[in-house]
Amino acid sequence: MGAELEEAKEIIDQHLNEENEKVDLTPYDLAQHLKTLKKHDEDLYNEYLEKLDPESLGDVAIELPDHMLKDVIETIPSEKIVEALEELESDDATDLLQYIEDIDEEKAKELFDGLDKEDQDEILRLRSYDENEAGAYMQTELFSANLNEKLSTAVERLREQKELGELENVSQLFITDERHILKFAIPLEDLILFDFNSSLKDIIEKSEEDKYKPHVAMDNDPIEEVVEVVQDYDMNSIAVVDTRGVLLGRITTDDIHDFIQERATEQIYNLANVGDADEEENSLLNATRSRGIWLFVNLFTAIISSSIIGLFDDAIASYVALAVLMPIVASMGGNTGTQALTVTVRRLALGEIEFKNAKPALIRELGIAFINGLIFAVLIGLVAAFWFNRPMLGVVIGTAMLTNFFFAGFFGTVIPLALKKFNIDPAVGSSVLLTTVTDVVGFFSFLGLAKWILL
Amino acid sequence: MGAELEEAKEIIDQHLNEENEKVDLTPYDLAQHLKTLKKHDEDLYNEYLEKLDPESLGDVAIELPDHMLKDVIETIPSEKIVEALEELESDDATDLLQYIEDIDEEKAKELFDGLDKEDQDEILRLRSYDENEAGAYMQTELFSANLNEKLSTAVERLREQKELGELENVSQLFITDERHILKFAIPLEDLILFDFNSSLKDIIEKSEEDKYKPHVAMDNDPIEEVVEVVQDYDMNSIAVVDTRGVLLGRITTDDIHDFIQERATEQIYNLANVGDADEEENSLLNATRSRGIWLFVNLFTAIISSSIIGLFDDAIASYVALAVLMPIVASMGGNTGTQALTVTVRRLALGEIEFKNAKPALIRELGIAFINGLIFAVLIGLVAAFWFNRPMLGVVIGTAMLTNFFFAGFFGTVIPLALKKFNIDPAVGSSVLLTTVTDVVGFFSFLGLAKWILL
Incomplete structure (x- = not known):
């Protein structure tokens, strides 16, 4: 482990000594190396924290887990x-x-009070947005110009802003009128081709109509919709405006990447009844509690399913094969339902289906469930009939299986659609609801039919 | 439905008549409207297909489902x-x-033969890459210049390429030496600030050392690694080179977006035993078959679990409470295992854990499983003891529950790690393996303990 510490120390040293710091160590990497230092040598770690210059400090701090922040x-x-x-x-x-x-x-509060007025105002404005609104993802630093300016004036301003370190990752020039209303956006790959002595107005007038009409996001737009626009039009950044059209900021691709990645993680975790925020912190207890809450819900629904079995205890006592076979019906139903559920949740997230045009999706899922239900009803029917040497047992379990597949396909599709309709995240809790249905239907149809037909 | 047809027709008409076609209708949208036409009026649909100009046709064709292509x-x-x-x-x-x-x-083959030699060669080269290699995602069109050229010469070339429609979405100038080896990359936001009469060599020499040293991907690099680099450094595009460093092409953010999105969908689907490729086609039968294969595997493992129950049929016959309670032990184990499994699969995909440093992750998962196991062992113990009015039954189910939680946490973490180690996608099939373990351990520990202690 000494080697690990040495390596981390050396890499951070290199970073600190280098003139151009940002060449080869990302803030995320730097945070990882600091984590290694902390693990092995707390004093050295504190010493290095203090050595960071303000620019690195800010970039790294965002990447640190809570306890290191x-x-x-x-x-x-x-x-x-x-x-x-x-x-x-x-x-x-x-x-x-x-x-x-x-x-x-x-x-x-102390840090906020230490900022200058302009930064305070910006932060207050950005904080006023809900985490699902486009405004919460925008940065206010951007390259803009007035329609009456000369291109060379705008480029000079870009030079100054970049020299001051105020602006990075520029891909277009936003052009506004006197009231700061966004009128046009010219990508740099076009801008570089124009005569720098022209006025922006001339440049726009000589271009094809609508060529530089910008795609914009409203600050209150849901971020999902903005991400879709950026993806559909292969954009590198998108302008954010208010209801009057005033240019407020821009959202850049790195934020879009992060959003797509995080949203996918959230969905994957929610489908498995895990809270993404609680997992990402380093706290074992938060993760345990968050998972425990869902396990508690699952315990509750599992007891409901079991009480269905309890209704048929006399049937089981007189014919134990029922106890042996009943988990198969429940398990197959749960699996086929989870397939339908997952596809529906994901297609909802990708905007491929919506509540109002969900009928073809439902028919499709019912079709798949019915075909597979038939196949597996026959299969398990044969297995059960030969295993316990009783043909009618095969008929019973086959019928129960087909019934459960049908319910699984139906509820696997309808549960996420209904949650979405009520503006609840369709990934959250839907799998617990679904398996309750498939367990209850599985146990009830199998044991009920068995009691009625076999006993 | 007539209204839907009218609307689609009108939108496509607008698109066909407009001078600058690409302003407001994405190829994806156009494909959707064509789909509507086809649904309502096959003749009109064919007529419109023929009306598309070659540029729109290519863009749209990529977005069409197989039957429309x-x-x-x-x-x-x-x-x-x-x-x-x-x-x-x-x-x-x-x-x-x-x-x-x-x-x-x-x-x-006929179409390929109709292309000119240069396009043929490019397509042959791109097709030689495996779908996981960076080369498969690159485009060969890019903005490049020789180190000895003047900036103005390079910009003129950009103008020509853009006018010919050969180049879009440019974010940097790639600079190569005589042997086409990539030496530097200058983002447009910097390029626009330089004197266009300077030679590129002068520009580079006057800049900070290493400022324009490019991040590159090798054509055989796994695409996952390239995506990580692009995300870590917030890049808009990345150069692709061969082993000698010769510039081959570039990967742009739109492809990176698509990759992140598709990979996430693939993971979500695989965790639910659904094949992403088979779902995305429009074929009901392919989806049914692909899901059916996994259901077949699940049927097989469910029969194995059930045969465990069969070993204890005498115990169940003499005490039916066991049949009522046993699904609870299996269900809780399955759930807690799925939580551990999902977190491990996702953290592997995000590069947060690797096989070689997986010990802390395993310890964390075992810790969570143990704490929740204790809590739910006590809970279910109390419920069972009161429900069936037999305290020792509570002890038995509690012990079985804790045992199953421990196995669930262990195998939920180890199964994806082991699959990854053997270069198998850790999301594929892992949930079936896991629930087999939690069912077998759940049934065996509960029924075994019950037989030994209670009967």
């Missing part, structure tokens, strides 16, 4: 953290301040 | 499809030709 708050003087916040892009500064507030509200 | 092949003259292929970017042309080949091999 707490170290930052406790070790580093507030003035330096304020400086780090000022170096960050507005959306990242807002996020970092939020993380700090989650740990130490007093400290966050 | 078949219509294109059968309705539209080969010369026009060849033209459409030539209008597409190299990666898209390669994909489209592949789709056509999947439907009609002869036709694909």
